Every structure is written in C-alpha cells, then in structure tokens.
Amino acid sequence: MTKPPEDSGISRREFLRGAAGVAGSLAVGSLVGPELAAAIPRRRLAPTKVVFMGQELTKDLITEFEAAHPNISLEVLNWDSGRFQAMMAAGQPPDVWRTQAPLVPQWASRGQLLDLDPYFKASDLIHPADLTPANDYYRYKGGKIGVGPRYGMVKDWSPDETVWVRTDLFRRTGIDVPGPTDRWTYDDLWEIALKLKKKNPSLKWILDVANSYTWIDRHVMVQLASIGKSLYPKDFSRINLTKNPAAMEAFRYSFRYAQRKMALGPENPNKNGWSGPDFIAGKVAMTQYGYWFLGMHTGQAKASANSRLLTAPIWKGGKRLDPTITATGWVISGKTSNPDAAWTLFEWYMGGKPARDRAGIGWGVPAQLSLFDRLPTQTAVQRNAKKTLLHELPTSKVTLQFNPNLIGLEDNTAVASAYLKYIGTAAKGKLSFEDFMKKVEADTNRAIEVGKRG
Amino acid sequence: MTVAAEAAPVRRRRRRTPMQFALRRALDALVLVLAVVFLAPIVWGFLGSLREVYAGLTGPAIPSPAHWDNYSYAWSGEFAFSHYLWNTVVLTLIATVPAVMTSALAGYAFARLRARGRNTFFIFVLGTTFIPVAVVFIPFFWVVVKLGMYSTRWPWLIWGISGSAYLIFLFRQFYASFPTELDDAAAIDGCGHLRTFLHVYLPNSAAPLAVAFMLLGTGWWGEYIYATLLLPDQLVPLGVKINVGYYDPGQQFTLVPVTLAASILFMLPPILAFFALQKKLARGIVTTGVKG
C-alpha cells in the first residue's frame, strides 16, 4: 500500500476524529514498553467487557489495551446517535463514551453519569492536582458547572477562541500581522477582515466564525461572559436574546461577516463543510479554531511557514478570560455494570501511554499540566502556538455555564442548529436581523421547554 | 436461451413488412441501451472495487493492474467478515422462513376457508402495509426493551412468525386460482384443512414460494436500521459493519475500493440465490398476478 496523498480532502467529521487517528498511527511500532506495566490493573478483575462509543480508539490502540489488560475485552462502537439513544432508552448505554463540554450537564443533571471522584483519588496515573482547569467542565453539582464531583475528563482541550491567520495573505495585501501574544479586540479583527476583503476581493473566505457557526452560541457566550452578561437567566428556563441588547450586539457582530460574504457557512459554503483544508491551502485568511488546529499543519510545509496562532480577541469593554469552549473528553455511564473495568480503560487512555503520545502531536492541549513539556516545538509554527497557549493559560478557568435543558448529542446545540437554519435566508437580506434572532430565540425556547419537561 | 424460449409469449407468426423489421431492430437497440444503463452501476461498483487502495475512484476507467487483494482485505482486514456474514444468514433465516410459512398458511386461509370476519381481517392485513415504519417501530422498541429482548435476535423471530402482509396477499391470489378439484380429491381422501394445505397446496407452490423467499429474504438480508438500533456489535449483520466503511490503519481515510469490494461480496449471496430461483421467480410473479 502506498501512503495516502497529503492533499486528500478530509471531511470535517472525518477530521474530528483526527487527533485520535494520528496518535494511533504514531503509537504503532513503539508499543509495549516498560511504561505499560503501570497500566496493568493491580487487582484481578473478572473477565469483562467494556463498551466504548466514539472514534478515537483505533485498532492499534484496542490491541494495545487488550494486550495489557487480558481480563478486559473492548467493544468499540462507531459514534451513531440513533444507536446511542436506543441504548440509553433500553437502559444499556455504552460504558464509556466521547462527548463535549456543553453536552455534559444534560446527563449529569439527570443522574446518567458515574461520579469518578473515588477513582481519581485512588489513581496512580491521574492526579486531580495535575489536571488543567478545562477538566472542570466535567464537574457538575446542583445546576452549576465547574464544581462538585468529576464525571469525566477532557482527552484534549484548547483555548478555542484563539485565531489562526495566514501571514502570506496578510503580507500580500500589505496588512500588518499582529504578534502571537499581542492584545487585540474584536473591533481590530473586524477592521483587519474588512481590509483583507478590500485588498483581496478574490478571497472567498476571510474569517471562519465559530467553526462555521456550529459553536456560535458558545462563541457569543464567551463574549458576553467577558462583560458579565449571559444568554440565559440563572435557572436556564429560556434564552434571553431579542430583549437582551448585549446578546443582540454580539450576534450582530458575527452576522456582519455573513452579510458581507466574508465568513464560511450555509450562506457562503465550501466543499468540505469546515475551513481546515482550505485554510491549509491558503484559501481562508483567518479561522478561530484554537490550538488543536496545529495538528493539521503536520507535514504541510507551506502552511506551517505561513500560519500563526494569535491570542483570543477581547470583546469591547470586556476583560480577558478563558477562551475554551469545546473541551472534548470522555464520561462513564452511571449504569455501567463494570465501573472498575470502565475506569481501567478511562485511566489508561487519559493517563497512560496514549495520553503521553497525544500530547506530542499538536492535536489539542493535554489534560495534565505534567504533559506540557511534551508539546511539539520542532517547527516555528509549533513554537508560536505553544507561546500563545502559555499566554492564554493563566486565564484558564471554567467561565461558561451551559444550559442543562438543551438536550442533544451533536456538537451544535439547539441555538446553533437554529442559527444555521436561518442564516442563509438572513444573509441574503430576505429576513431582517431582528426577525432572524426572533426565530433563533423561538426555536431555542421550544427546545428548552422540551428539555425542561424531560 | 431456454428461459427466453420458455417464457416468450406465443404469438401468431405474421409476415413482416420492412417497416416492422426496422421497428424490431430499433427495439433490439433500445433494450440493449436500457440493459447497459441498468447494469452500469453494478459494473462500475465492481471496477471501483479493483482500484488501488488509496486511489479512491480516480485513475483510468478500467483499473490496471486489478487489485484483487482488496477482496482479501475486505474479508479479513477490518473485522471478521465471516462472523458477520453468519449473523446475516441467521437473522435472514429466522425472519424469512417462518414468515413465508405463516404467510402461505394465512394466504390459503383467506383464499379457501370461509369464516365470519374473513373479509374484515383481509382489509386489516392490507391496512397494516400502509402504516409507516416510524409509528410502529417507536413503541415496538419499548415492547422489546420491556420483554428483555433488547440486544437479542428475538425480535427477528417475532417479525418472522407474524409474516408479511404483502406475501399473504400474494399467496391468497395464487391459491384463489388453484383448481378446486384438488380440494375435492383431498376431502374425499378425508384430509383435514391443514393436511390439505401441507400435502396438496404447499407442494404445488414452488413458484410463489420462490417469489416470497426472494422478496422477503433480500429485504432482510440488507436490513440495516433495526439491526443498529436493537443489536449489540457481536450480533449485527454485515450491512451495519460495511456501512461504517473500511479505513486505513491510522483511521484517517476511507478505503473506497475495499469498501466497494465488501459491498460486492455482501450482494453476492442474494444475487446467486436470484440466479438459482429466477425461472421460478418470473413464473411466480406471472402466475400470482395482481388485481387492485
């Protein structure tokens, strides 16, 4: 078999599995070292099966795990939300599954997750004191995220609102590129975007806003949090949008990019459905992806030489705060019949060799501070990304409160789904911004009502 | 072509005018074009299954050299193909064999037995086919869960035992056209209804049985959604596994040629069954007939 060509188009969803895949293939050949001994369970477990649903466990990782844990067999299911719901409804959910921060409260508040505190306390591989603050998105108690027991842990995270820019596109049009740790605001970003568009009219996408809007609500939530405002009242009983001037202003800011055909979304689509490959190819000037996108630069010499990660812009009148919005990780089911075996898998993947391998490839920031010295620094872009990351790190702390009434399984919550549904019509001017927001508000409130009943 | 000779309609020989001769040729050409259109997808899928593993679908139309090793990778590379093939066989058999039997029995009852409520029930049988999948599947899912049959093959057996409305209709049509003299002979011999059915009707039902096995069997062979929603990984049929696709060891790229090779392997058993049964199949549909 020949190697796959480097410029193969990867779909966005295929890409979302990226981190795991690369980690898996890098791990091949160097496995079963003495370190693995640490991962072998101390007490003998009855032969048992652990069901995992998610993408990151490659065949190599499964073999590696089963070789080190002969008492546990792994059943890995591809992510399929229909199957997940059926398993949930039947009272037989997967033992462990992959998720993102905004989805955790819905399960935690309904008693569907296993409290992992006792396991963390007893663990030799993972020490709570070593965990980065992003892991606190998997803590939940009494309607509040960031406190109480740990229900899971990030497999990797990122200050997602930091901005990748193509320096070659900037220079070609004579615009100064901000430095990797320069303080800048969303107004600066808008000015730069306008200039880029003006001086380079053939450029189809200037800025990818919030991962093609799939994270639009989290994006706005960070902006609002920096000025002490929120999308939701304390009890999360509704979304405050059209009567919330701060929220309207934040949404209007993002909407302006769509109106001018500068963003990437249903109103101005590309073939891949996400901006990654086009950014690497130099067809997108800026994308607000965060540190994990560094992984995409591996082996891409031209992109690596012309790409720079900038700090998260600051919302006007706001203060700097943690720009983390995804925090992809794992949780363990509260209904698992083999909590110990499930934990063994969890602990091995999160604290064993796979975690160390992952830390070195740039697809996301490790969950443990002790793994930071493994961050890649061979190329200039890797060193730049690390610098920006360390600049953002002091702000790291749970700042967002996701709505536990918004239930769902996809990356985009009801708000983003509604936004994506109407943005095309609104950007064409067939729907005024106020009516657009009214529709998003109505759709979201219906979703919240459903969540409240359940 | 014995099949052609056998099934060609008997028509009076007529002398052909040049116009009619031209029409014949045009018809031959048309049928050839249509055959190419109908076969092209299958041939294209087959050609795709022989391409270089990372090439996707690019390259010359006819891949050279042909990568037959895609088939061995499809068989053993990603998962135990034979294990899931066996699952598919089991699910198909337990859902199809009882269904064909009970449908034939019910079709016979509707065609030959007089009883109060017969017509009402026949309307119910036809009515069930109009009920959308979603409506019955949602609550049926809960029934399955409540009965402890989630992640077992029992639902397939239930689907099997309860038969199929379409097949009941088919058998009813077939048995309604059966010569009644057979009944009389059986009655004189002192046969009960069940024995009449088993000894007189069933042995003479090869054609509709072939139709029934083929129609229902191919349906269950490729069934996909129920299996993903109800079965654990070790019991799912091949379709569920193949649909995930084949990936390179780093899980970054779909190996399109291998996935196509698996699709071809997956469709071989029903195609072979179809070739084996096709004579009876054509006759079965012809003789069972349809009336709205």
Add this chain to the structure above:
Amino acid sequence: MATAETSLAGIAAKPIRRASFRRRETSAFYGFLSPWLLGFVVLTSVPLVLAFAMSFSNLTTVNLHTNLRYVGTDNYVRAYHDHEMWYSMQRTVILMVTLVPLWIVTQLALAMILDAGIRFLGLWRTIFYLAVVIPAVSKAFIWKAIADPDGGLVNRIVRVLGGRGDTDWLLDHPTGTLIALLVWGGAGVGMLIFLAGLKSIPQELYEVARIDGASAIRRFTSITLPLLTPVIMFQLVWGLVGAANVYVEPILLSSGLQQGLGSSVPVENVTFNLYALQRIFGDGDFGYGAAIAWIFVLFLLIVTALVFWSGRFWVFYGREQHGR
C-alpha cells in the same frame, strides 16, 4: 397464458362448500391466521395504541422511571409550529409525486419491451430485475461511486461529452441522486407485475383492432391502458406507500463519520419518516416523535383514501365482458 388469465380473474373464485368441511372451517381459518394475528397484536395494534399514548407524554430516552407525565396536546401544537416537520413533509410529497410516475412509466415501458416478442427475453428480464436483490448498503456504496465528484461515472461521462464534470451530485443534487437510485433499484418487481398484466390481455382484442385499422398508439390507449388500469392502481398504491416510507436510502447515501440515524443527511433528503425517527433516535424525544409519526399516519391515510376514491373514475373493471 391460461394460468395467468384465471389468476387475474381468480379473486372471484369461491371456495367450495362441503358439509364435512364447513364445520371445521371457521376454527381452521382462525388457527391458520393465528401467527399473523399474534404479529398483528404485538407488532401493529399494541404499538399503534402505545404510540398514540406516547404522543401525549413527555417520554424521552432518560425519563421513563423519573419524570414521565401527560403533557396534553403539547407535542401536536409543537409539530404545528415546526417548520422542519412541514419541510420534511414537503420533501416526502415531492418524492411521492416524482417517484411514483417514474416508477410506473419505467416499469410499464420495460414490461412492454419484454412483451414485444423480443429475443433473449430471460436475459433482459434478469438484468432489469437484478438491482432489486442488491442490499441497500451495497446499492448506496455503488451509488456513491457513481456520483463521486472526481472519479464518479456520471462526471466522467459528462467530461467525455465536453462538460466540466465537477458536480458533487450527492451534495448539490441530493434528491435527484436519491430518486435515480430508487428508480434503478425499484423498477424490477413492478416490471414483472406489469408483464403479468400484459400477458393476461387477450391477444384477440389486438387482432380485432388491427383488422379495424387501429394504429399502434390507438391500440395502446384503447386496449392496453384500460385493461391495465387495475394493475396500475395496484402499483400506484404500493408506489405511494413505498415512496412515502423512504428513509433508509437517504441515511445510507449521506457521507461522514456519523452512522445510522445520526448521520448528516442533507435537509432535502430528510423525509417525513426519517424526520420522525431522527426526533426519536437522534434527539431521544419519543413523545414528540410519536406525535409526528401519527400525523404521518393520518396523512398517508388521506392520500391512499383519495387514490382509492379516484379509482372509480379511471380504473376499468369490465374485464369479464372482453374475456374469451
């Protein structure tokens, strides 16, 4: 020929009545029907009633034992305001009105060609029928190979003909691609049924028409079509039900990491059935899904009732008087 003819008229055949049989007939009838009756109860009646009850509840995947309660007509009110539901109904209607005529025309055309005394009949019949036996998953992968923007068969042909050939058919024309798949995969059975219908038309009628000097078109419109109307009615009803129930193929044709009901099916291909299943197994919202599924039952009921009612104006039941 004789068999086919008797079978079509055979519905009218009455079972013989003999004293020794009649006593046991009723019990035998219900005995023979019992497996189906069991299925009817477990698979249809109980689920239908349960679905109806569910549609007035807040049932989700996680609240069966904690917070299940009656919510009145909430789900139906929500459905009324749900644009996506109405859009999915619109897409289903579009599928029904495009697929059914396409099916009937293709099936009838193939049947007529096969009935025209063509050579190698068995071979052609096999080829046209072959797609029916291919499992849906294989069909979908084959279709993806045809519709692929770079190496797909369609774009290669377009390029040979001088076009640009860079259309991503599954993305740019999802419904057209889906319809093409369904026509290809669904023509075979109907073709055989039409063929049976054509063979049951007495040849004498055509002979008489020829002697009277009727043109081929005239023979088709005056003899073939009217005598086929019962078969057309049958195919129309089955076609409408089949088209309304399309939901697996859109899932299998969608690409991406997600499988099954969670896969990102383009909105144009989210049929009503699929939309209901997505609400249930995508969102875990059983109550709402049951409500829209029931709306779908009513919709299908009305459509099929209308079709049956329309039959009195165009279906020709006067076959017997033309019999031999």
